[in-house]
Amino acid sequence: MKSDETEPRQPGVAPTAPNPVQPPPAGRAEGPSGPSTLVDASGRTDVTKALMGQATYRSLGEQRLSPAEERFERARRTTGLWLAPLVAAVFLALPLDMAPSQQTLAGILLGVIVLWVTEPVPIPVGGLIGVAAIVVFGVVPPDDALSPFGxxxxxxxxxxxxxxxxxxxxxxxxxxxxxxxxxxxxxxxxxxxxxxxxxxxxxxxxxxxxxxxxxxxxxxxxxxxxxxxxxxxxxxxxxxxxxxxxxxxxxxxxxxxxxxxxxxxxxxxxxxxxxxxxxxxxxxxxxxxxxxxxxxxxxxxxxxxxxxxxxxxxxxxxxxxxxxxxxxxxxxxxxxxxxxxxxxxxxxxxxxxxxxx
Known part of the structure; x- marks a missing residue:
């Protein structure tokens, strides 16, 4: 039978209460995979600030993900690192009756699409990799590749x-x-x-x-x-x-x-x-x-x-x-x-x- 008496304490020491669940401090709330949203001092999300601070690409540590979601995201992003260059290389090696520059452009485009889908890097970075690739492989000169940015x-x-x-x-x-x-x-x-x-x-x-x-x-x-x-x-x-x-x-x-x-x-x-x-x-x-x-x-x-x-x-x-x-x-x-x-x-x-x- 358990005693209802509290544990004896030393004189002058305040009694300790059971450790309640404290709201997260003002700043960024901690999710399963790390900080994700802005919260106020009471632990409530500041919805307006959270939506204003959203980015198109967030690392795994910046998202609230379940363990299954985190495993999927990690596998998806890791796969893109090797799948994108592989797809581009395979297409370039195909014996197609196309002009070399056209086949190179199509191969690079396929590789960039894989980067966009798997997101091993942010989508804007994937696009810039494609721009750099068409210049490096001689598809177009740098001025023509960069002019659409204007x-x-x-x-x-x-x-x-x-x-x-x-x-x-x-x-x-x-x-x-x-x-x-x-x-x-x-x-x-x-x-x-x-x-x-x-x-x-x-x-x-x-x-x-x-x-x-x-x-x-x-x-x-x-x-x-x-x-x-x-x-x-x-x-x-x-x-x-x-x-x-x-x-x-x-x-x-x-x-x-x-x-x-x-x-x-x-x-x-x-x-x-x-x-x-x-x-x-x-x-x-x-x-x-x-x-x-x-x-x-x-x-x-x-x-x-x-x-x-x-x-x-x-x-x-x-x-x-x-x-x-x-x-x-x-x-x-x-x-x-x-x-x-x-x-x-x-x-x-x-x-x-x-x-x-």
Whole structure:
């Protein structure tokens, strides 16, 4: 039988109480794999600061991951270190009837895609590795390789992210978010909210460019995520030190923003990369290159899996709330649907219009 008496103590020494669970100190909360989100003195996540401080690439120690997730991420990133150069080398060794520079460009592109998917290095670094490779292997001179970095689209991206951060900091995005939530029937469920946001995006993209639409609405999407995250926090539906960037509704909102704007467009930045590769391949196969190039253009419009597929995807990924694995998983289904539409619809369009004949 256990005694109810406390342990004897020395005179002048305060009794010790059972060690309660203390909230994490102000700073960055500790997750299973290390610090992840900003928290206040009470241990609650500061949602606004956490979302403003998100980066597109975080090391394993900067994420809140379960042991299984950490093992998967570690294996994925390690695999990319050897798989990317292997894929590029195998393609370069294939006996294809292509100009050497074209085959080299295609091989480098495949290697960079592997880097983007597996993320052994941040995606921007992977892209720069590709730029350096096409110069080193003599595909293009340095000036031609670096000139796209002066594109107005790049500065539009920069402006969009600056605007988004400013609107978050000063509460403007929150006001827009409340307006969207106040629309009849929208605030009743997250599904209706996501659908309504997609409809708004599609309507706007019918009158202005897709990239501009996403740049304009990104702050509102982040504002909606902020409101939802704070609501979940106030109702005790999330852990005190949770990471708002990992909420599924946030990824769904931002992806809907990119997909809704992307469906309405046909020319994208990726078409400019893919079409020059498709045309010589078709010519080498003695096929009229017009139809394959047209298919590649349509396919580029249905590029949902990678940040570099479309400018809209790049902006969505740059928000920091859409991990590359989430973008790949969600985009795969839409890519399959797009491929089926192209395979079934393009021959019919060619037959009806007589183009490429």
């Amino acid at each position: 594109s107005p689209t790049i500065f539009m991206f920069i402006g969009a992210f600056i605007l988004a951060q400013a609107m978050l900091k000063h509460g403007v995005a929150r006001r827009f978010a409340f307006f969207v939530l106040s629309l009849p029937g929208v605030g009743r469920s997250t599904f209706r909210l996501i659908v309504a946001f997609g409809v708004i995006t599609c309507l706007l993209s019918a009158f202005v460019s897709n990239t501009t639409t996403v740049a304009m609405l990104l702050p509102t999407a982040l504002g909606l995520l902020t409101v939802i995250a704070k609501m979940l926090q106030d109702r005790g539906m999330v852990a005190p030190g949770f990471d708002p960037a990992r909420l599924r509704v946030g990824a769904a909102l931002v992806l809907m923003l990119a997909y809704g704007a992307g469906v309405g467009g046909l020319l994208t930045a990726s078409a400019a990369v893919v079409v020059p590769i498709i045309i010589p391949i078709a010519a080498a196969a003695q096929v009229d290159p017009f139809v394959p190039a047209l298919a590649a253009t349509f396919a580029a419009s249905f590029g949902f899996m990678l940040p570099v597929s479309t400018p809209q995807n790049a902006i969505a990924y740059g928000s920091g709330v859409v991990p590359i694995t989430t973008m790949i998983r969600s985009g795969f289904t839409f890519d399959v649907i797009g491929a089926l539409l192209i395979i079934l619809g393009l021959p019919l369009m060619v037959a009806l219009t007589g183009i490429g004949g």
